[in-house]
Amino acid sequence: MATASSKTYIVEHLDPELGTWSELEYLAIARESQEAGAKFCLSSLPETFKVPEALSSIPSFTAETRGVEDLYASDKSRVCLLDPAAAKDLAPEDGEKFDAFLFGGILGDDPPRDRTSELRKKGFEGRRLGPIQMTTDTAVRVTRLVVQGKTPLNEIPYLDHPELKFNKHESTQMPFRYVKGQDGKPIMPEFCENVPGKDMDIMEEVPPPLEINPPLLNAACPWATTLDDLRRLYACPWTGAVTTRTSLIHGFDHDPAKHQYTFFDAGQTGLAPNASINSFGYSPLALESYLGFIKTISDEQSARSSKGFIVSVTGDPEDIERCYKLIATAAQDMKFPLAMEINLSCPNIPNRQPPAYSQDLLSAYLFSLQRAIATGGVNLTRIPVGLKTPPYTHATEYQTLIAALEQAAANTSSGGVCPLSFITATNTLGMCLVVADDGDLLSSPAGPGFGGVAGAPLHPLALGNVAMLRRLLDSNAAKLGHIRVVGVGGVLDEEGFRRMMRAGAHAVAVATGLGLKGVGIFEEIGRGTERRQSQI
Incomplete structure (x- = not known):
């Protein structure tokens, strides 16, 4: 039987680094645990992890390289897993049943791994904290109030998505649930209360535009993985920019046995392939590798150029913050401009919905x-940033995106604008199946044959996404009208390029066409456009 006073709150931290945001949340957890007579443990820490001195000096805190499976190997029943998929809500009587409360979350991995799901399968009993996303320190705070303070979950005073005011003119809306303090304000780490409002002045500005001339480029895809791939794309005179394959801070665990692609004839006419299906995740190369490739190409140029690179990245929201700073820092030493694309749209990550379908997740990233x-x-020159979105098939999905963009605009000073410069629409359509007479065409984490479809079958949907996004962005021109749309999806020739431009694209990106025809597809499209213009 557990005792009411000997509680341990465990957060699994698998990342070798600790961001400022997480550090201050952990400090808040450790201090509050100390005051409550409880313990706070970071488990599964990498051997190279450096615990900040401010955290290690708090008596309630312990750091463990062992995982919770080892720490409680003799009695898993003493551990409660805070799990949004659990059958029961956390209740005061759980303080009598459990000694330790585990927050597995999606911390650490790239892309974020559903660690909670893994722990659930290992037999840890779960409890829910409610439907609205909380910060880590809030989740621990709520758990402590329930199991030590004996306050039922539904009687805790909450503030959802509170507005944080810096001064009478400046504020930001936090995309999380918080506990309401006695002063009526959300309880949050000190860093939130001390954010200098003057640092938000930069957010009043319209972000730098994404310039692509000619308006033709590659999309993030397998044919933009290596240094040689990027060199060929950059050397092509018909491309106005180059996009890297989507990367992560630490790289993706690519397995050729289950991450595959193939081409096929969507019309089953027996003619040449015009479509692709893939079960890829992201690039096995880390962001640092791509910044190195780009620096090599920059050093090879004899003069400065307006033709630059779009560095496609993904990860959790804190990773994106780090990615931006790395790319913006690297941009200062290049002979051409850099931009960043945040890919929130891959359909092939098991147990993880593309974040661009969720307003809460979109808001957290923004x-x-x-x-x-x-x-x-002022230390970093601001660079253009965009989102890569999944295919939207219903009006409510567009509304989700636009609501998040408008909220981001509202987070800035009065009259602010959304911080994005562009949207890349659209990624592949997931959970598709292509079957050949002799069996499945590829392996996939989702099962044999399943993957994301691109090329000709995606083209009408991609055109619709581009046209609808352009219309919705222009409908709130003051805050969103500056956002440009990069159209991608099924452009295989000059006709497809023209359709995408007519739909409202600022520039057109090619992926399947690049895989089918090589870099020559850009010349084919470019020369076709020139011939048509000469006939006008």
Whole structure:
């Protein structure tokens, strides 16, 4: 039987580094645990992890390289897993049943791994904290109030998505649930209360535009993985920019046995392939590798150029903040401009919905981006940033995106604008199946044959996404009208390029066409456009 006073709150931290945001949340947890007579443990820490002195000096805190499976190997029943998929809500009587409360979350991995799901399968009993996303320190705070303070979950005073005011003119809306303090304000780490409003002044500005001339480029895809790939794309005179394959801070665990692609004839006419299906995640190369490739190409140029690179990245919101600072810092030493694309749209990550379908997740990413821009201040030249979106098939999905963009605009000073410069629409359509007479065409984490479809079958949907996004962005021109749309999806020739431009694209990106025809597809499209213009 557990005792009411000997509680341990465990957060699994798998990342070798600790961001400022997480550090201050952990400090808040450790201090509050100390005051409550409880313990706070970071488990599964990498051997190279350096615990900040301010954290290690708090008596309630312990750091463990062992995982919770080892720490409680003799009695898993003493551990409660805080799990949004659990059958029961956390209740005061759980304080009598459990000694330790585990927050597995999606911390640490790139892309964020559903660690909670893994722990659930290992037999840890779960409890829910409610439907609205909380910060880590809030989740621990709520758990402590329930199991030590004996306050039922539904009687805790909450503030959802509170507005944080810096001064009478400046504020930001936090995309999380917080506990309401006695002063009526959300309880949050000291860093939130001390954010200097003047650092948000930069957010009043319209972000730098994404310039692509000619308006033709590659999309993030397998044919933009290596240094040689990027060199060929950059050397092509018909491309106005080059996009890297989507990367992560630490790289993606690519497995050729299950991450595959193939081409096929969508019309089953027996003619040449015009479509692709893939079960890829992201690039096995880390962001640092791509910044190195780009620096090599920059050093090879004899003069400065307006033709630059779009560095496609993904990860959790804190990773995106780090990515922005790394890319913006690297941009200062290049002979051409850099931009950043945040890919929130891959359909092939098991147990993880593309974040661009969720307003709360979109808001969390945009908030991290705004924080990165604001804290960079005058020390970093601001670079264009965009989102890569999944295919939207219903009006409510567009409304989700637009609501998040408008909220981001509202987070800035009065009259602020959304911090994005562009949207890349659209990624592949997931959970598709292509079957050949002799069996499945590829392996996939989702099962044999399943993957994301691109090329000709995606083209009408991609055109619709581009046209609808352009219309919705222009309908709120003051805050969103500056956002440009990069159209991608099924462009295989000059006709497809023209359709995408007519739909409202600022520039057109090619992926499947690049895989089918090589870099020559850009010349084919470019020369076709020139011939048509000469006939007008």
